[in-house]
Amino acid sequence: MCRTLEVSPSGFYAWCRRPVSAHAPRDQQLRVLIRASHEASRCRYGSPRVHEDLIEQGVPVSRKRVVRLMQAEGLKARARAVQGHDDERP
Numbered sequence: 649m650c651r652t653l654e655v656s657p658s659g660f661y662a663w664c665r666r667p668v669s670a671h672a673p674r675d676q677q678l679r680v681l682i683r684a685s686h687e688a689s690r691c692r693y694g695s696p697r698v699h700e701d702l703i704e705q706g707v708p709v710s711r712k713r714v715v716r717l718m719q720a721e722g723l724k725a726r727a728r729a730v731q732g733h734d735d736e737r738p
Contacts, residue, residue, distance in 0.1 A: 678709060679717055686723050694718075694725035
């Protein structure tokens with residue numbers, strides 16, 4: 649596997665033993681809140697509205713972090729259906 653990843657065995661095992669970063673647990677909590685906000689909006693809210701929703705809930709988070717976590721989760725705003733116009737032009 650080390651050959652496939654093009655890393656040394658000692659580097660690979662050092663990476664495996666590395667502790668979880670300080671951001672990882674907080675990111676996991678935020679992912680749950682972001683997904684809940686996104687689903688509560690019926691998947692219509694993008695990152696600016698999800699960020700605003702979290703701020704209103706009292707969750708301190710930057711917009712860029714919301715963007716990053718939404719992209720990692722594959723969450724996107726669903727576009728509104730465009731209503732057709734029946735006006736005829738001569």
